[in-house]
Amino acid sequence: MEKIVVVGAGQAGASCVAKLRSEGFAGSITLLGEEHAPPYQRPPLSKAYLLGEMALERLYLRPESYYAESGIELRLDTTVQAIDRRDRVVIAGGQAVPYDALVLATGSVPRRLPGSIGGELRGVHVVRTLADVDAMAPGIVAGRRALIVGGGYIGLEAAAVCAKRGLDVTLIEAADRILMRVACPETSAWFRALHARHGVRVLEGVGLTCLTGVDGKVAGAILSDNTEHPYDIVIAGIGITPCTELAEAAGLEIENGIRVDARGRTSDPAIWAAGDCASLPFRGRRIRLESVQNAIDQAEAVARNILGAGEDYVPQPWFWSDQYDVKLQIAGLNTGYDNIVMRDGDGRSHWYYEGDTLLAVDAMNDPRAYMVGKRLIEAGRSPDKAAIADPATDLKALLRG
Template sequence: MSSETLDRNAPVIVVGAGQAGFTVCSKLRDLGHSGPISLIGDEEQPPYQRPPLSKGYLLGEMTQERMLFRPLAFYDQKEIQLKLGTRVEHIDRNRREVRLGDGSVLPYGYLVLATGSRPRVLNKDQGGALDGIYYVRSMADTNKMAPEFKPGRHVLVIGGGYIGLEAAAVSAKLGLRVTLIESAPRILQRVASTETACFFRDLHRNHAVDIREGVEFATLTGQDGRVTHAHMKDGSVLAVDFVIVGIGIHPNTELAQEAGLEIENGIKVDANCRTSDPFILAAGDCASFPWKGNRIRLESVGNAIDQGEAAARTIVQASDGYKAKPWFWSDQFDIKLQIVGLAGGHDSAVTRRLSQNALSIWYYRGEELLAVDAINQPAAYMVAKRLIEAGKSPEPKAVADLDVDLKSLLHS
């Protein structure tokens, strides 16, 4: 990938007004970029937080206004041109222009693709075209499904990842009957360890959520165009009032692919967030990047922020490379899960348990600490984050010993 550069104040267009796109624009101004910046989003709302969509916003505890990263005045103050309800249809790399849905053309010096991701959806053969089926990806999605949440109604959640579990927790809190099905042998199969999955399975069952693992969904059927029943591959049938689907996401790579950029499990970028075109960068859910000798793509707020800032530093020629520090969180009922690192490839785990609902699970490969899941344990999370970022691996025996102050591990 070329290291060719332009003037550090060259005009920047950012496609995608989610966390990564917003962060690029904001950081550019913080770094002193004085050229034109345009932020293009296909939703009508100004850039907003997405995690509360399946938590506080769905519960009605957060207003639309509180969801916004910044009020509209911020964009005027920072001279960031916000183009909402607008799609980019085509990238002309030779002329360095993008064509918008209304036919207008905008020139760029640097283009940043922060196109994010979209939910995997049920197809028509699976009953996906029926009314009463919802996904949790945008404010419009959550607004549309909000009237469905009436006590006593039966909701089926398809998918036992974080989105599915968070939606199930909100549904149970609001007095609905909840059934969650997961086709894999256990919930959180792709994103968390067996130990963490067991904790959350028990938590949900204690709140009357009917979790069914190893159950493959077959099709939804309905009446008068609206879903009424869910059929499983084992022949079982559930009567349902509505359905929430959380079966993963697709990175939005179509625009990049059509422009001839390299794609590899997302838009392929180097350590400076550059794509195969030196004047086009990518950040967030849509971008795959080098990490510890592999190429990964992270679907998290933390990555969107850090990678967005790294892309801005590349543009102003102040890049020191993007060094991912994976972290995630999930709120379910009265439990906060905080994760640092990636546990994939661990060969042992040790649990530090303070109480039934306050524990941390530490994952090792050999003697190396890879990741920590902290459940209602913010102090353990903060210590683990510092240890992993410093490349320190405390002995598992010390981690499990409640007489050992975790903070002391930072200095050992």
């Protein structure tokens, strides 16, 4: 193994190349990224960075000098056009880059509002890249009217930032409730009330019919309830899709992402994938995990396996979201839950059970509940539901029981 090429200079790609070097790989490493900036953190973009509380350089995962000092060739502003699996080269920026092992860390892209309903108007934004947020920032001005389309975590975080900056904010969610795809009704209700306290109008069961514009700039919206409202800025938080086009064109297997085995290998034994773009086996089914934790852990597992570790990657999912003065921390995956246990402690936590099996925990300003829940889930232990619900229960004692 002499040449390793990583496509995608986000969290997964950066984690992979750093792990290859720290594990002692002495060969050639090339990291190819489409953006102009070196690998950076995405979560603060829509929060601290947009609020002006974090400088650009603090977003960087590592100092830009790290890559040259570590013998990693970092090529920015570089688009990969194709993969030639027979000759084991990628065509990047019109040049052939040979590989012995190739890692696809191509990430995901945000779904955009279609042009047919006005999504091409100026003042309509998505939240994914540094360029997205830099383009949005001048429109986040106190007194302006913002429409947030989508009541997932991205939409709620965008609403929180706009409200904190003094905008008049309306959030619409076409489903029956916010967070419907990812959280229980109790968590949805908790965050609905949080946003209401900060002046955000949350309209559930209401979709977007079309946007209206003046001189090519968004001026308002017609909603599915047949009402029309003026808006100065629109932010779409309607989900993401995995970037699989390069893999598809190369003939790799696709299944809601680039299909990989438990060790991160694709249907081509010389090609691996990690992060948002990868579909991996988990508890008898296939999932994609859209999180920083997975991007780091899976990419590092892939790096070790390229070097011969032969280890299955078993994710231990965790997520977080910051809104106003609330930190939501999530441990586990709640898929399949059939009952919820609510606990009031330092904050509020919601514990997801399937029967008597603990699956996940949502902890709102309750780091103790999050920490204990995460450790219990990772250990495969499920505490008695009555004990969880009882505020007198010492959660840490459950770890010793």
